[in-house]
Amino acid sequence: MGSSQLSLCMSAPCTAAVPPELTPWQRHHGTWVKRDDLYAVAGVCGGKARTCWQLAQGATGLVTAGSRASPQVNIVAHVAAALGLPCRVHTPTGKASAEVADAVSVGATRIAHRAGYNSVIVARAREDAAARGWQLIPFGMECSEAVAATAAQVAQVPGDIGRLVVPVGSGMSLAGILWGLHTGAAAGHHHLPVLGVVVGAAPERRLDRWAPPEWRRHVTLARSPHDYHQAAPATRLGSLVLDAHYEAKALPHLAPDDALWVVGIRRTAAVAAV
Secondary structure (H helix, E strand, C coil), rough: CHHHHHHHHCCCCCCCCCCCCCCEEEECCCCEEEHHHHCCCEEEEEHHHHHHHHCCCCCEEEECCCCEEEEEEEHHHHHHHHHHCCEEEEECCCCHHHHHHHHHHHCCCCEECCCCCCHHHHHHHHHHHHHHHHHHEEEHHHCCCHHHHHHCCCCCCCCCCCEEEEECCCCHHHHHHHHHCCCEEEEEECCCEEEEECCCCCCCCHHHHCCCCCCHHHHHEECCCCCCCCCCCEEECCCCEECCHHHHHHHCCCCCCCEEECCCCHHHHHHHHC
């Protein structure tokens, strides 16, 4: 990634299409930060955007499911819009969040389900995609493509990091990071301790499915005291704006030798921060 592309992404997040190369490590407020939010395509940022873009190639339409507080539906909607594809997003009923409203504004059709449990919206999205022959973008990006893409980003880890702190929603980003450490992409950091700050549902079953078998040896999970739908009270690490529902909830857990892995930032927050 060239310096001009990085400058563009840092000054105007999520507005440029950045090649899927290594995103940088930076220092913010004395803390190392992996800036995977600097990957940008179709006006959306981060690891989920990278995976969605990959899955969407060659599709005739996109279908996904997501919480009203999740950035996923908006990521999928913007990728679909950029590719000229129809898009249907399944969410629980209720007032549209800023992310859901933004998704609808670029052409996504929202299908709201009264029984808004994750299992319900996931099943309805799967059935919808199958019936239409469209590409399903899995809930939480639960797929091998997400794991592989994130694992490839585990490189050039600064040598003075004592622990890696990762926000954990679905757990798929954490699974990819752990595979990157496990396979030696991060030379000398194979046994780097990892703290996963859980912001949503319990991720253990998904990590058992997707992470290296010995993941519990290297990972400590700590639950954020804030409900998933509740924004964190502080959202900045120095001048760096963090996603209020994910990375910002890891801030109270940071110790002096820690590094924070920034998975992404929702489009509405990134645009507001410019």
